[in-house]
Amino acid sequence: MSEAAIKVENIGKKYNISHRSRSTNDSLLSALGDGFKNILNNKGSRTSVEEFWALKDVSFLINKGDRVGIIGRNGAGKSTLLKILSGIVKPTSGRIEYEGKMASLLEVGTGFHGDLSGRENIYLNGSILGMSKKEITARFDEIVSFSEVEQFIDTPVKRYSSGMYVKLAFSVAAHMSPDILILDEVLAVGDAAFQKKCITKMNELSTSYGRTVLFVSHNMNTIRSMCTSAIYLEKGNVAATGALDKVIAQYQNYFKENVSKGISVGIKHLSESGEWEINTDAQITVSWEKNRFKPGWHCDIACYSFDGIKVFALQSHSFPGFSSMDPESNAITFTVKNVGFSNSELRMDVGIRNNADEPYSIVVENCAVLSPSDKGLPQYARQDVLVIPQTSCKANRYE
Amino acid sequence: MKTVITSTDKSLLNIQELKRYGGLFRYLSLRDVSVRYKQTKMGFAWSIIRPVINIFIFGILRYLVDRSSGFVESFVEVSAGIVFWQLLSTTITDVSNSLSTNSNILTKVYFPKLILPLSSLLVCLVDFLIAFIIFLILFFSFKGLPPWQIIFLPLVVGYGVVLCFGIGLLSATASVKFRDVKFILPFFIQILFYASPIFLSSEFILSMNIPSWIKVLYQLNPFVFIINAFKFCFYGTFENYDVTYAIVSTVITLFVLIFSVKYFLNFEKSFTDYI
Structure with missing residues (x-):
């Protein structure tokens, strides 16, 4: 029996979509106005607020060392799930428990500042991703050489080409060492050669001993090559979970007969x-x-x-x-x-x-x-x- | 290390966690400092030029309005107010903007959000330090050495920063949901400027022929106490010192700080739903 790394119980996330006037409650004045109306009418006057559950009753268990692919169509709730898991968004209901240090990579180059040099951005971005100064310093040379921008490391990144920029950003992220790694489909940036390097690095990161990985992707081949099991989300619910082939087959079955x-x-x-x-x-x-x-x-x-x-x-x-x-x-x-x-x-x-x-x-x-x-x-x-x-x-x- | 995320999480200030993110705090602070005057020809000279221009404008205005003291005398006094006010007002503005300028980080990574307003303080202090040196030179050359009361200076500066941090935090939190705050704030700061003894001394205001309730209101403004306290450090006399108003100012400051931090922490977890 392996140890549970992440336990997700009945997670739900509700958003309110207001339909009538788009700006309801967007400005202090209208909120005040509504407030006064509410006092006068003694009942809620805001019309037609639709509840939208981006996720509902999502439960699953991930064992230590599992590499789990999260699949589903656009809008199925994959990104919301990752954001809740990484603590960025608070769930409306439910409970999550996990063991160890978690790092999430939902975007390449979070917090990069154009006016800072490549060197400064490595430290800033690294610390945003949860690395300590010691960790960053220890891996600094590795990061720089992986990024292939040594020559420009003291140039402000706004002068970088977009390719250089993402390469540097990816390199910082690729050198984190958490127990649980959450990845949105951000890998594979830059030119073809660098993409290959990214995927190899990602594989290496996620397969290295004992690390638990959650990975969102639309590319079934990447999922197949990187993951050991999968979770299939459909309209905010878990439609299938378990062995990779079974779940992927179920996901693809959805497309076999489709009316739209x-x-x-x-x-x-x-x-x-x-x-x-x-x-x-x-x-x-x-x-x-x-x-x-x-x-x-x-x-x-x-x-x-x-x-x-x-x-x-x-x-x-x-x-x-x-x-x-x-x-x-x-x-x-x-x-x-x-x-x-x-x-x-x-x-x-x-x-x-x-x-x-x-x-x-x-x-x-x-x-x-x-x-x-x-x-x-x-x-x-x-x-x-x-x-x-x-x-x-x-x-x-x-x- | 076990982490639990629940929908009913009511935990507020987690000092342990804040400490763990000390590195992030440091780098964000340093980023703000090193970015402040990037791509300006004059760089940190702006920290000097801005207050100097203000000192000239309001020094002359002061002399035109209130002739009770000599030109140099009022000039030096105005510069004390201006230099300190610059710290207070930038603290309010920068803390208030700290969430929206960092919204890209906010929605992509988890960290204790209190780090953002806290890390915007350093750049304000650096700016102040530079301008303060200019003021010191001015003061030494016209008034000589300050009295022993100068030892209270760090206390007074800290006190002012705490109040402004509270106000800024309140406005930052509110502006996540109501962008209106962004437009109201500049007016609020402008009103505070004229309602504080910066270019007109409180003695002058209180001797003016205006209804007494306005004078009471004026003295209730915690900034009157704070700025007079700053001048006290250099002149050794406290203008219109009154224990009641000192207490009121302290109570307001503490209340603003506690309330704003609580409001912030309560609302922190749903920032990403609004920003």
């Missing part, structure tokens, strides 16, 4: 295992209610890797023999063969328009995630390779 803005996107894998293996097809079906678009509609999809690189885009009308002239048609199926996508999940945007000259009448971003399996893929092909998908597409009718 009246557009429904479904993904079906035509392989025996039900995964998008190499040389098998995935059918991406986009459908909408009848008569929403005129005959002759165009439907385009684009898939991006999680670091934002467009991997492929398909336009219905570029397929020979494709027709969307059927007045009853209200769906389209793209068939995409996996010819070697293995390195990352692909997120998908869909756009539909009435004809080629018009702008899209509807665009749904992040409507689905394609997750290629690397089963059956030769080892040498698991590197960064450029692939051109084999695709076909046809218009359907759905009742």
Whole structure:
């Protein structure tokens, strides 16, 4: 039985969103006015304050030495959770207990001051991150050489290029030594070479003996390579927690069938295992209610890797023999063969328009995630390779 | 070391924790000092120029309004008030701004927030020290050595800083939620300036032909006592000294300090929800 490092019990965070006038209670005068009104009316006069729970009843346990990835869509409460854990934001309900020294890295270069030199900023930023002067001095040379800005260490950082700035900032953060490390998706800054260095350093930091790490990221590959388990947040609740593969699979399942803005996107894998293996097809079906678009509609999809690189885009009308002239048609199926996508999940945007000259009448971003399996893929092909998908597409009718 | 975070956390001042963040306090203080006059041609000369200009303006004004003493005499007396007032007013303003100027740190890292207003004090004291040397030179050359009462000086300066820290802290806390405070504060400071014996001595004000309730109100102003106490250190006589008002001033100061610190600590944990 391993020791618990962090115990989170029923954490909730409530925000009040006021709807009527945006400035209610923003100024002393209106607050005073409201106050007087309240006295006169003997009841609250502020109208329609909606309660919004960014987190609700979140409970979990993290063992010492665990490296936990926190995943979830934008707005699921990941950052709020990290802020509560690191003590920046006070929870509305619940209780958190943890053992040891905690450091959180929610931003690169917190407290950097442009007028101070690189040297001064290392000390300032280090002390903001909770390092003592002794610790900073002991690691100073290491920090400087890691940052690759030795030459400019006595120059005010406002004269730095933005690349130099983040490199220095990251270097300070990378040399902390807490028991519990909280990381938002801040690593990998600078140019490609430095990014690689950052990730290696982060891995080293988080895998070094006994350290507990909480890590928020949208990149499933980074999560897979760095973490031992995961927590999946959905609309402020814990949707799944536990073994990495199980939780990630559940997270991705969410995207397989998605309805948004009246557009429904479904993904079906035509392989025996039900995964998008190499040389098998995935059918991406986009459908909408009848008569929403005129005959002759165009439907385009684009898939991006999680670091934002467009991997492929398909336009219905570029397929020979494709027709969307059927007045009853209200769906389209793209068939995409996996010819070697293995390195990352692909997120998908869909756009539909009435004809080629018009702008899209509807665009749904992040409507689905394609997750290629690397089963059956030769080892040498698991590197960064450029692939051109084999695709076909046809218009359907759905009742 | 075990840490517990709960929604019902009512713990207030944690001295142990403040001590642990001593390094942060030091670096933030030093940052403020070294950044103050960055990219100005004259650098710390501004700490001298600002009070000197004020001394000239109000020295002349004083001489025009109140001819009861000679030009040099009133000039030296005004400079005492101005130099000390500069410390008091910058303390109020800097402490008051300490949270909003550091909001980027506030929302990204945890630390005892009281460090921010505390660390903005050093730069005010450094500024004062420079201006104070100018005043000393002025005083020595026209009035010679100060009397033995000068030993009270550190006490008086500390007392003034405590009151101004309290006022600044109050305004800093309130301005997290109500930005209005930022606009009110300059007027408040301006009123205080004229309601204190800085360029017009309290003797002159009290001998003026005005309703007596205004005079009572004037004397209730804790700054009247503080600035007269500062002059007392150099002149050996306490203008219009009255035990009642001394006590009132002390009580107000203590009340402001305790209330502001309590208000700050109570509200501290929800700063990030508003800022």
